[in-house]
Amino acid sequence: MIYPKIPLAQTVVQLCKAKGVKHIVISPGSRSAPLTIGFSNDDYFKCYSIVDERCAAFFALGIAQQLKEPTAVVCTSGSALLNYYPAVAEAFYSDIPLIVLSADRPKHLIGIGDGQTINQKNVFENHVLYTSNLKLDLKEDDVNGVEEVPIFQNLENKVETLLGLKKGIQEYNEEAVDAAINIALVKKGPVHINVPFDEPLYEVVNELSVKPKVTIAEKKLLQVDDSLLEDCVKDWNAASKKMVLVGVNQPNQIEQQWLETLAADDSIIVFTETTSNLHHKAFFPSIDKLIAPLNDEGFEKLQPDILLTFGGLIVSKKIKAFLRKYKPEQHWHIDQNKANDTFFSLNNFIKTTPNYFFSKLLPKTAPIKSDYYPYWKYTQESRLVKHDDYLNSIGFSDLKAFDSILKSIPNDTILQLGNSSTVRYAQLFDLNKTLEVFCNRGTSGIDGCTATAIGCAVGNNKQTTLISGDLSFLYDSNALWNNYIPNNFRIIVINNQGGGIFRILPGHKNTENFDTYFETYHQLTAEHLCKMYGFKYEAVSDEAALKASLNSFYSEDNLPKLLEVFTPKDLNDEVLLNYFKFIG
Structure with missing residues (x-):
């Protein structure tokens, strides 16, 4: 098999392979040639060539969205990297694992007017879960670019010191790449690995010169504290108006038994958006259709005691405006990583999965007699009739x-x-x-x-x-x-x-x-x-x-x-x- 000669490129490619990063979207460029050679000559990887980096990154995001596993994008140095930014930001806010592999100039060529060079270090700092700026491989016959080169007393000491530096650089790079991919795998978001290469860029070898150490990415299910769960059960059982609002959600994520339990309680209404991928005859899709015509009296009737949210961002401006003005007494959000205070009333961030939380909460609760669901179900049915009448007119x-x-x-x-x-x-x-x-x-x-x-x-x-x-x-x-x-x-x-x-x-x-x-x-x-x-x-x-x-x-x-x-x-x-x- 053909491999890039540069050990750093071998390290990145081998760690991607070891961790199951299979889909690689490559945009053409010279500085990234060592990575392109490594990925495209290994049959394990499915490589795609997309010229426009902005489109390439969104294309990769679409693949990762479906596979629910990291997809990598590879680009050359300079402004090519900046074209990834819109997709990186989307991945950050949508919890999609995207691995950005950007080739870069060596440190001593940055800031001196060299072509196709920008300050790539930490360029996505505010919109990635992890950023790593790797170190340039050390050449034994050329110490240019190595910081704080020691004054060698003799050749033997020089060789020993160079070997030590080389080993240290290799260990640093392995740990950084390993950590970045693990974070993308576990936390489901974008990471950026900036990879400096010095010329020559196109040399190849038939055997690997490095064997990177691999650590296993472990994701622990976050447990709900017993005292927090007791408080939730108590408040849930006492509330006669409970609203569940579901944002962006992958299909088939919530177990049907919990949907049935929510649907069977008259004190609960479940609002689902088009992007929530949740369906039940008792739920309320088409939120705007229900609430857009409401006056103050209607909003007060709809105002929940407890608002429970999970999933990603909410599309409906009308539901956001309503809940910001008619705030719930409590807002709980369920997610393993983050909770947005979208309605300015968040008081309970439940750091786990919806399935796990429902499995602990709902068996300890009982349906409550309430006119909350019946009233709004009747309203919904009335809206549906008028919806059809309007379309026919x-x-x-x-x-x-x-x-x-x-x-x-x-x-x-x-x-x-x-x-x-x-x-x-x-x-x-x-x-x-x-x-x-x-x-x-x-x-x-x-x-x-x-x-x-x-x-x-x-x-x-x-x-x-x-x-x-x-x-x-x-x-x-x-x-x-x-x-x-x-x-x-x-x-x-x-x-x-x-x-x-x-x-x-x-x-x-x-x-x-x-x-x-x-x-x-x-x-x-x-x-x-x-x-x-x-x-x-x-x-x-x-x-x-x-x-x-x-x-x-x-x-x-x-x-x-x-x-x-x-x-x-x-x-x-x-x-x-x-x-x-x-x-x-």
């Missing part, structure tokens, strides 16, 4: 398009949602419970939705459909510059000729300033991008054409497909705002 628009599209997605497939208006429209509908739903809600940016969805499609065997707005799609169009897109991958672009969500927000619409700087009106389409990147393309602009196209859109084909849905930009905001008035 309106013409073609974003809302109407989403109704048809979300009903069309095949069972047991994956739905990736773009950010901004896309995920918010999806929140208004009760989704097919067989779907697995994902969205980059860590930072809620539009910058990598397409690349993430493609990585997701590569990381699993299920058909993946991305629904995206036009700006989000065009912004991330380099994501299509990718040789690994499965033929069953589907994209639906809702093209309302600009940032339609800004027409819904407060502001002065229909002015030149608004059209240019907020809505960013355009007349671009995806047609030519599809021709360039090998997608089958179809466009529709009315309900009948949309439904006809969706009938065959998901069927097998020899190319991925994109469906562009054109909606009336000047009507969509009015339709949506009137929707909330109508259902109330």
